[in-house]
Amino acid sequence: xxxxxGFREFVHARQQSLMRSAYLLxxxxxxxxxxxxxxxTRVARHWPKLAAGGNPEAYARKALINQHISWxxxxxxxxxxxxxxxxxxxxxxxxxxRMALQDALARLTPRQRAVLVLRFYxxxxxxxxxxxxxxxxxxxxxxxxxxLGRLRxxxxxxxxxxxxxx
Numbered sequence: 370x371x372x373x374x375g376f377r378e379f380v381h382a383r384q385q386s387l388m389r390s391a392y393l394l395x396x397x398x399x400x401x402x403x404x405x406x407x408x409x410t411r412v413a414r415h416w417p418k419l420a421a422g423g424n425p426e427a428y429a430r431k432a433l434i435n436q437h438i439s440w441x442x443x444x445x446x447x448x449x450x451x452x453x454x455x456x457x458x459x460x461x462x463x464x465x466x467r468m469a470l471q472d473a474l475a476r477l478t479p480r481q482r483a484v485l486v487l488r489f490y491x492x493x494x495x496x497x498x499x500x501x502x503x504x505x506x507x508x509x510x511x512x513x514x515x516x517l518g519r520l521r522x523x524x525x526x527x528x529x530x531x532x533x534x535x
Contacts, residue, residue, distance in 0.1 A: 376416045379425050380409060387429055393486045394437045396475050404440070408432045431501045434483045441479040466527060473523035481516035488513055 387408070391401035412419065412429050419425040474482055480502075487498040488509070499506045521528065 373413060373416055375420050376413055379412075383426055383429070387433065390430065390486060390491065391433055391437075393490055394433060394479070394483060396471065404433060404437055407436055411436075427501065431503065434487075434502060437483065438479040469524045469526055470520075473520050473527070476523055477516055477519060481512055481519065484509060484512040485516050 384405075388401060388405055391405045391408075392398060395401045395404055408429055411432050412425060415423075415428070416425070419428055474485070477485070483502060484498060487493040487501060488495070493501070495506045495509050499509045502509065
């Protein structure tokens, strides 16, 4: 029996979703690839236990968040967030709004950014987010509140977008 039986299938099935989350956490495609590769190496190391009774996807998502936070602590500097490539034609206003949001997200703490990615991009519940972040539901609620408040200060032009999330 192969120690990594099922690992390739897991990676094939979940890689795109995990990559999107990694990109949203880092704001940089190359860093996201590095982050995901680091995490998948860790998942592979623990694969027999995860495949036998664990939840490999939950482990991978939590590892993405923890590794990203660890990297940011080590760097102690802001990494500029590049502008996403345009997808189709949109108004200049939509492009400006997207750039303002990306700039503001890049200036949040890694934990606040992780909470917003989980809650609003991945549409996770407060309980799911708390489990993935390894904290209480109250912490998720307060981090979400503080992150949205910080976004309002950093990008007041996004007020109508942010009001929809409150």
